[in-house]
Amino acid sequence: MTGSPIDIISGERLKRDFYVRDVLFVAPELIGKILVVRNDSGLFCRYIITETEAYRGDGDEACHASRGRTARTEVMYHEGGKIYVYFVYGMYWMLNFVAGERDNPQAALIRGISGFKGPGKLTRELKIDKSYYGEDMITSERIWVEDAGLRPDFKTGPRIGINYAGEVWKNKPWRFFTG
DNA sequence: TCAGTGATTAGG
DNA sequence: CTAATCACTGAG
Secondary structure, three states: OOOOHHHHOOOEEOOHHHHOOOHHHHHHHOOOOEEEEEOOOOOEEEEEEEEEEEEEOOOOOOOHHHHOOOOOOHHHHOOOOEEEEEEEOOOEEEEEEEEOOOOOOEEEEEEEEOOEEOHHHHHHHHOOOHHHOOOEOOOOOOEEEEEOOOOOOOEEEOOOOOOOOOHHHHOOOOEEEOO
16 A cells, blocks of 8 residues: 555644634644645545745735725635635636634635645646635535644745735745745 | 736726 | 736746
8 A cells, every 4th residue: 555645644624713813823823734625536635735824904915905805805804714716917826715703804825735836836736716715614525624733843934926015014924834 | 037817906 | 998916937
């Protein structure tokens, strides 16, 4: 019997209370958690989350919600545990997990998973698209996160691709990554 | 460094 | 309606 560790590692699905906290707890704690996604064949694939970024409320100039509540950002205003996906640069879907309390728009961008580095690459691989917008990871039958007990060391750094934000927000060390 | 790509948004 | 923007990637 062979198999990569990722075929073997599984754990308990994260519940609502994990997500209904400040994104500055949620984003770093997602590192080492297991992202489970059902593929076209109905198989559940598991990946270790290796990189995330925190977007924290309407005061954070790098957060989409800082530009107001719109159809696109609506789900960020919901209770944590839902999925926020949006399209950028004409090609890529970005996968985010909503965090925090209702009406406090926060989300964690999933920037990397085992085997795939880069937010656009992983959504392409997992076939994440608009159909996942608003999906609830506490009850979904095709996407959720599990805790398998992994607690890898991680580093922090400034978030990527947010040059439009003011210096204060651009420099926040709200990117979390292993290795 | 920089083009490509199209949804989203603000502004007439 | 128009035009600007953009939480990226890959080529060079």
